[in-house]
Amino acid sequence: MTKHRWRLLAAVAATLAIVVPLAWMWQASRMPDTYSVMDMGYVDYGGGPELGHGDGGHGGHGSGHDAGSASVPAVSVEELVEDTDRDADVEVDLVAAEEEIELASGRTVDGYTLNGTSPGPTIRVREGQLLEVRVRNESVDDGIALHWHGVDVPNAEDGVAGVTQDAVGVGEEHTYRWVADQAGTYWYHSHQVSHRQVVRGLYGALVVEPRKQDRAVTTATEEVLAVAHTYSGRRTLNGEEGDVAVPVDPGSTVRVRVVNTDNGPVRTWTGAPYRVLAIDATDVNEPTPVEDRYLTVTAGGRADLEVTVPADGRPVRVQVGSATALVLGPEGAEAPAVEEPEDELDLLSYGSPADLGFSPADADRSFDYHIGRRPGFLQGKPGLWWTINGHMWPDVPMFMVAEGDVVTMEIDNSSGDVHPMHLHGHHAVVLSRNGQRATGSPWWFDSLNVKDGERFEIAFVADNPGVWMDHCHNLQHARDGLVAHLMYAGVTTPFEVGGDARNEPE
Ligand code: C2O
Ligand code: CU
Numbered sequence: 476m477t478k479h480r481w482r483l484l485a486a487v488a489a490t491l492a493i494v495v496p497l498a499w500m501w502q503a504s505r506m507p508d509t510y511s512v513m514d515m516g517y518v519d520y521g522g523g524p525e526l527g528h529g530d531g532g533h534g535g536h537g538s539g540h541d542a543g544s545a546s547v548p549a550v551s552v553e554e555l556v557e558d559t560d561r562d563a564d565v566e567v568d569l570v571a572a573e574e575e576i577e578l579a580s581g582r583t584v585d586g587y588t589l590n591g592t593s594p595g596p597t598i599r600v601r602e603g604q605l606l607e608v609r610v611r612n613e614s615v616d617d618g619i620a621l622h623w624h625g626v627d628v629p630n631a632e633d634g635v636a637g638v639t640q641d642a643v644g645v646g647e648e649h650t651y652r653w654v655a656d657q658a659g660t661y662w663y664h665s666h667q668v669s670h671r672q673v674v675r676g677l678y679g680a681l682v683v684e685p686r687k688q689d690r691a692v693t694t695a696t697e698e699v700l701a702v703a704h705t706y707s708g709r710r711t712l713n714g715e716e717g718d719v720a721v722p723v724d725p726g727s728t729v730r731v732r733v734v735n736t737d738n739g740p741v742r743t744w745t746g747a748p749y750r751v752l753a754i755d756a757t758d759v760n761e762p763t764p765v766e767d768r769y770l771t772v773t774a775g776g777r778a779d780l781e782v783t784v785p786a787d788g789r790p791v792r793v794q795v796g797s798a799t800a801l802v803l804g805p806e807g808a809e810a811p812a813v814e815e816p817e818d819e820l821d822l823l824s825y826g827s828p829a830d831l832g833f834s835p836a837d838a839d840r841s842f843d844y845h846i847g848r849r850p851g852f853l854q855g856k857p858g859l860w861w862t863i864n865g866h867m868w869p870d871v872p873m874f875m876v877a878e879g880d881v882v883t884m885e886i887d888n889s890s891g892d893v894h895p896m897h898l899h900g901h902h903a904v905v906l907s908r909n910g911q912r913a914t915g916s917p918w919w920f921d922s923l924n925v926k927d928g929e930r931f932e933i934a935f936v937a938d939n940p941g942v943w944m945d946h947c948h949n950l951q952h953a954r955d956g957l958v959a960h961l962m963y964a965g966v967t968t969p970f971e972v973g974g975d976a977r978n979e980p981e
Contacts, residue, residue, distance in 0.1 A: 504852035506869045509973035512638055512942065512960055519864075519872035521840030521882065526875050526964035552639050552968045555630035555941050557653050563607035565600045569621075571665075572613045576676050576706065579715040584706045586675035587615060587665070593676030594702055594714055594736075595663075602658040602686045611648040615672070618642030618976060621651060622666035623681065624775060625756050625921045627900050628653040630941025630966070635899070636667035637970050637978030638942055638960075643667075644976065658685035659756025660732040660777040662702070668979050670950040676706065678736050683756070693752055693781050695730040697723050699803070702734045703741050703772075703795050710798040717799065718792075722806045726786035729803055731793050732779050735772040738949040740893065740924050744769040745782050746792040746813040753779040754822065757902060760916035761827040768820040774895035775948035776922035823908055826916025835906055835934035839880040842872070844945070846925070846957065848890040853956050861890060861947075861957040868956030874945065876937040877964045886923070887930040894952060897922045898961060899943040903935035922948055937961075942968050944980070954981045 506515075520526065569589045576586045576593045589595025589610075600606045612619050620642055622634035632653045636642040643649045664678035680702050688695075699721050701712050712719050723729055730752060735741045748764040755776055762781075772778045772795075782803065784791050790804025792813050802810045847862040863871045876882055883906070886896055898921065905918040908931050925931060940963040947957035958981060972978050 501852045501855055503870070504867065505855050507973075509971050511968065511971050513873070513962065513968060515869045515960070516866065516871040516873050518875055519842060520875050521842040523840035523880065526877055549965055549967050550940070552630045552941055552966060552970070555966070557605070557629050557632065559605065559654065561605060563652065564604035565606045567596070567598055567606070567608045569595060569608060569610040570613050571610060571615050571619045571677060573615045578706060578709070578711060579713070582709065582716070584709070586706065587672055587677040589677065589679055592714070593678070594704065595677075595679030597680045597682065597700060598663065599682045599684065600655045601684045602655055605652070605654050608651045609648055610643065610651070612643045612645050614645055615677075616645060617668045617672070617979070618644045619665045619672065619677065620649070620667040621663050622899075623651070623653070623661060623663050624897075625659075625661040625777065626653070626655070626681070627657070627902065627939055630900065630939070630943070633899055633941065633943070634666050635944055635980050636976070637972035637974075637980050638944065638968055639970065641970060641974070641976035642978050655683040657756055658683045659753055660734060660779055661756055662734050662736060662777070664736065666980055668981075670954040670981055673736065673950055674738070676704075678704070680732070680734055682732065692758065693728070693730065695728045695781055697727050698730040698732065699801060700732045700734065701793060701795050701801050702736060703799065704736045710796055712795055712799040712801060718802050718810070719800070720806070721801050721803050723784055723803050725784055725788045725805060728781060728783045730779055730781055731801065732777065733772050733795055734777050735774055738774050738951060740771050740773055740895065741796045742769040742815065743772055743778065743780065743793065743795045744813065744816050745780065745794065746810060747782055747785070750781045751778055751820070751825065752781050753777075754918065755902065755920045755922060757919035759826045760829040762825065762916070765820050767816045768818050769816045770820045771924055773920070773922040773924040773948075775897050776895065776920065776924070822915065822918045823905065823911065823913050824915045828914065829917055831904055831917055833881055833936050835881065835883055835904075837881055838883040838934065840876060840882050842874050842882065842884045843887070844884055844896070844959070845887040846890045846894055848892075861952060861955060863957070863959055868958065871956075871959045874959065874961045875964060876961060878937060878940050880937040881934065882937055883932060883934045885930060885932050886925055888925045888927055891927050892952075893924060893926045894957065895922050895924055895948040896945070897948040898935070898945045900939045900941055901935045901937070901943070903933040906932040906934055937963065940966050942966055950981065
């Protein structure tokens with residue numbers, strides 16, 4: 476062989492050495508157009524006993540032949556509905572449309588509405604009531620699905636297209652039906668093409684009023700929502716820009732329900748001392764007055780603040796981000812600006828400890844949810860993508876549990892960005908952050924702001940069977956692969972991502 480040919484061969488070999496693994500990685504990053512989330516990634520038992528995961532699960536890895544599957548009869552998510560046939564206490568009809576949104580300021584943006592507005596109507600129910608929401612899709616071409624963010628609904632009502640239902644196409648309707656068993660502040664939003672539909676307005680607030688207000692906890696007589704959302708770069712509260720005047724009598728104590736519907740965290744602070752009554756619809760135990768501290772409201776998260784309007788007629792400003800505020804007080808009163816405090820209120824030590832109702836030390840399973848980032852391919856696209864436990868989507872863990880398991884999870888973030896982590900269907904409690912134990916009120920959450928370099932240890936009880944998303948609520952990050960699922964042994968879903976309904980949960 477001539478020298479020339481050798482060189483050519485060497486060059487071809489070198490090229491193949493690069494191209495073949497790249498082609499393999501490219502291929503491995505692709506999911507078929509239609510797939511079941513049950514077939515995604517690999518099963519993670521969290522160090523607990525291996526469980527069967529129902530028929531049809533992980534088809535590629537010998538479905539239905541797992542040890543134990545015979546002893547666990549398969550149940551479909553469709554069967555996991557509210558267990559009552561009584562009549563609804565509250566019925567709500569929603570109509571979703573793709574149209575121009577007119578903000579309260581008069582500005583118009585392209586997006587989606589519910590009953591003609593964005594945010595959509597606020598849904599109010601009382602604790603214990605059965606809610607029925609019928610939603611009709613008038614004109615949203617991609618289809619819609621409604622998710623009740625923070626409500627631990629039965630799985631069939633979770634509203635995730637491709638996991639718990641099919642997307643509702645134009646001209647179709649779907650009814651959600653669930654009992655509101657925990658008072659608090661929530662919101663609802665589309666979980667079909669959510670990185671576009673939520674950002675562009677398909678959401679609303681949801682309030683579950685307590686059966687009866689505990690006067691020992693708060694004397695608030697008024698309540699007001701502060702729903703933060705950014706429409707094409709415009710920050711709004713309840714759809715309004717800038718200062719939003721809320722007429723209340725001097726001397727009144729107000730519960731302000733702050734809801735963050737954006738992709739990033741928002742800071743809130745006030746012009747008078749405040750108390751944090753609740754985080755993510757869970758009461759804080761013995762909240763003390765806060766001064767000179769801002770509170771971070773996680774993307775997707777909620778915080779109920781209690782503020783008292785001075786008796787002398789001066790209003791109080793409740794700042795939600797630096798661009799928007801509620802001004803609580805007599806009509807027409809001007810509220811001076813309030814500088815953003817330098818320090819953050821630390822929920823790890825706020826309030827007083829209380830019983831958790833379970834023992835995280837006796838965990839049946841312990842999972843890792845370690846978030847990183849590295850170069851690779853996502854659906855064939857090269858880029859720097861998120862990783863979960865070192866694996867890139869779709870090769871992510873499937874966290875497997877059995878009903879009744881006590882579960883701990885370590886969420887660690889070394890990805891260079893903040894991630895608001897949201898587990899559907901459950902509330903979890905923070906045990907520690909960066910090794911520091913929680914010493915305040917039990918910090919229950921459904922949305923947790925995990926900054927770069929942070930490590931949280933959390934715990935929850937697996938008490939709500941289903942297939943549940945566990946994802947980043949920066950919806951663009953979810954779109955970019957920061958999505959895993961928590962799956963109960965024996966539960967299967969007949970729904971698929973893609974398919975005729977063109978389901979696309981992220
Ligand atoms: Cu606000 Cu997966 O949800
Ligand atoms: Cu994220």
